[in-house]
Amino acid sequence: MVLAVDIGGTTIKAEIVDPALDAVRRADVPTPVPRPGPTTEAAGSGPAIVDAVIGASRDLLGDSAAEQRSRVRAAGVAVPGLVDAERGIARFSANLGWRDLPLAGPLRTGLGLPVVIGHDVRLAGEAEWRRGAGRGCDHLLVIVIGTGIAATVVSGGRTISGAAGQIAELGHVVVSPDGPRCGCGARGCLETIASATAIAREYARRTGGEVAGAADVVALLHTDPAAAAVWQEAVDALADGIRTAVAMFTPNRIVIGGGLALAGEALLEPLRRAVKVRAEVFGVPPIVGAAFGARAGLVGAALAAQQAAARAGSADG
Numbered sequence: 261m262v263l264a265v266d267i268g269g270t271t272i273k274a275e276i277v278d279p280a281l282d283a284v285r286r287a288d289v290p291t292p293v294p295r296p297g298p299t300t301e302a303a304g305s306g307p308a309i310v311d312a313v314i315g316a317s318r319d320l321l322g323d324s325a326a327e328q329r330s331r332v333r334a335a336g337v338a339v340p341g342l343v344d345a346e347r348g349i350a351r352f353s354a355n356l357g358w359r360d361l362p363l364a365g366p367l368r369t370g371l372g373l374p375v376v377i378g379h380d381v382r383l384a385g386e387a388e389w390r391r392g393a394g395r396g397c398d399h400l401l402v403i404v405i406g407t408g409i410a411a412t413v414v415s416g417g418r419t420i421s422g423a424a425g426q427i428a429e430l431g432h433v434v435v436s437p438d439g440p441r442c443g444c445g446a447r448g449c450l451e452t453i454a455s456a457t458a459i460a461r462e463y464a465r466r467t468g469g470e471v472a473g474a475a476d477v478v479a480l481l482h483t484d485p486a487a488a489a490v491w492q493e494a495v496d497a498l499a500d501g502i503r504t505a506v507a508m509f510t511p512n513r514i515v516i517g518g519g520l521a522l523a524g525e526a527l528l529e530p531l532r533r534a535v536k537v538r539a540e541v542f543g544v545p546p547i548v549g550a551a552f553g554a555r556a557g558l559v560g561a562a563l564a565a566q567q568a569a570a571r572a573g574s575a576d577g
C-alpha cells in the first residue's frame with residue numbers, strides 16, 4: 261500500500277491506496293492560503309503546506325490499524341505549477357505563492373517514508389494512460405480542464421516533457437487574439453475562455469447572476485440561453501485548441517479529465533462535433549472522458565509511490 265497526496269488550490273487530498281489503486285482511507289484538509297507579499301519560499305504558503313500535508317498524512321496513518329499502517333511503503337505527492345521531480349522541489353506556483361520549495365526532503369523526514377513528487381497534470385495523465393481511459397494507447401493526449409487547462413502528451417509510447425520537464429501548456433494556446441487577458445500576459449488563451457473558472461466567470465458577467473462553478477452553468481444548459489451560449493463558446497474554443505494539438509501530435513485517442521469532464525456527454529458530445537468540423541483533415545481520434553475523474557492526480561501519485569516502493573525494496577534486498 262502507498263500514501264497518495266494531491267495538493268490543490270483549495271484542498272489537499274490524501275489517501276491510503278491499495279495495490280489495485282482503490283482508496284482504503286481518505287482525508288481532505290483546506291490548503292493554507294498564501295500570505296501576501298513577494299513569491300518566495302518564506303513569504304508564500306510553502307512551509308504551511310508542507311506542515312498541512314504532514315499533518316493530514318499522519319492523521320490518516322494514525323487512524324489506520326497498525327497492521328494496515330505497517331504496509332504503507334512510500335508516498336507520492338501531486339503538485340501544481342512547475343515541478344522538479346528529480347530533485348523533489350516545487351519550483352513555482354503563482355496560485356500557491358511558492359518558489360523553489362523543497363518538498364520531497366521535508367516530507368520524507370516528516371513521514372518516515374520514501375517520497376516522490378510529480379506535476380499533478382503529468383501524474384493524472386500517467387494514471388489515465390497506464391490504468392485508465394488511455395490504456396494501451398501509444399499516441400495519446402490527456403487534457404485536464406479545471407481552474408486552468410494543461411495536457412499530458414504520450415507519443416510513441418512515451419510521455420513528452422519540455423526541456424525543463426514541463427507539461428504541455430495547452431491552456432495558453434491563443435484561440436481568440438482579442439479575447440480576455442490571461443494571467444500569462446497574452447490575450448485570448450484557451451483557458452481564459454474554456455477553463456471551468458472562465459466559464460463560471462463569463463456566465464456571471466453576462467447575466468449578473470452568481471454561480472458557484474461551471475457545474476451550475478451545465479445544469480442550466482437546457483433552460484437558460486445565456487448558459488448555452490457561454491458553454492458553446494467554451495466548447496468551440498476547446499475544439500480550436502484541440503485542433504492545434506491534433507495537428508502537432510496526431511494522437512489516436514484524446515482523454516478529457518479534470519473538473520469540467522464531470523459534465524460528461526454534455527461536454528463530450530458537442531466537443532466531438534466541434535473538433536470534427538475543424539480537424540477532419542488530420543483524422544479525428546475518439547474523444548473520451550477520463551476514467552479516474554477527480555481522483556486522477558491521486559491515482560498517478562499512487563502509481564509513482566508504488567514505483568518508489570519497488571525501488572526502495574530492491575535497494576534493501
Ligand SMILES: [Zn+2]
Nearest residue numbers: 432442444449
Ligand atoms: Zn495564457
